[in-house]
Amino acid sequence: MVGIKTILATSAAALAIALMPAPKANAQVSVGVDIGAAPACPYGYYDYAPYNCAPYGYYGPEWFNGGVFIGAGPWFHGPHDFRGPVDRSYDPRWGYKGSYPARGAHYAPPANHQEFHASHMSDGHGHYSEAPHGGGHGGHGR
Numbered sequence: 001m002v003g004i005k006t007i008l009a010t011s012a013a014a015l016a017i018a019l020m021p022a023p024k025a026n027a028q029v030s031v032g033v034d035i036g037a038a039p040a041c042p043y044g045y046y047d048y049a050p051y052n053c054a055p056y057g058y059y060g061p062e063w064f065n066g067g068v069f070i071g072a073g074p075w076f077h078g079p080h081d082f083r084g085p086v087d088r089s090y091d092p093r094w095g096y097k098g099s100y101p102a103r104g105a106h107y108a109p110p111a112n113h114q115e116f117h118a119s120h121m122s123d124g125h126g127h128y129s130e131a132p133h134g135g136g137h138g139g140h141g142r
Contacts (some may be wrong), residue, residue, distance in 0.1 A: 022036035029095060030075045043109035046091065047072035047126050056108075060085035060116050076124035085118030085131055 039045040041053035044063055051073055061082040063070055070078040080086070088094045118131040 035074045040070055040104045041069070042101050042105045044069040045072060046123055047076070047122065049073075051102055055090050055096075055098060055106070057087055057102050057116065058090035060087075060118055070124075072122075073126070078124055082119045083123050083129075085116070086120050086122045086128070087117055088119045088128070109137045 038054060041050050043056045044054045044059045045051045046054050046058075046125075059069070063072075063086075070076070070082075090096050091099070120128045120131050122128050
């Protein structure tokens, strides 16, 4: 009978321990990502890392407010449902091999955007769709 008394005592102790309230944990978790300042590019920057400066002609006029780029990628500050025209022939992922403006270069506002031609629409976060037919403003300007 000593065996049964030991089993009952061990079970009672285990039950008492299991029913004891656990101490309250005051853990806080905080995650922050410092992306820094947006690239200072005269005609905007690509919406993918490393966020290099885009050449004149990549973004359509809807991407600028008073000559100031509304941003792309993590620095996008346009309307939530924004979709603006881009010309992906100026994207190195699509074969562009031309020149690029330097960060901090002077912005030379175009006389107009009549020569802009959109190939795609973008939401500023890397999502693209085909531009509607007539997709832009006139010819294929640089």
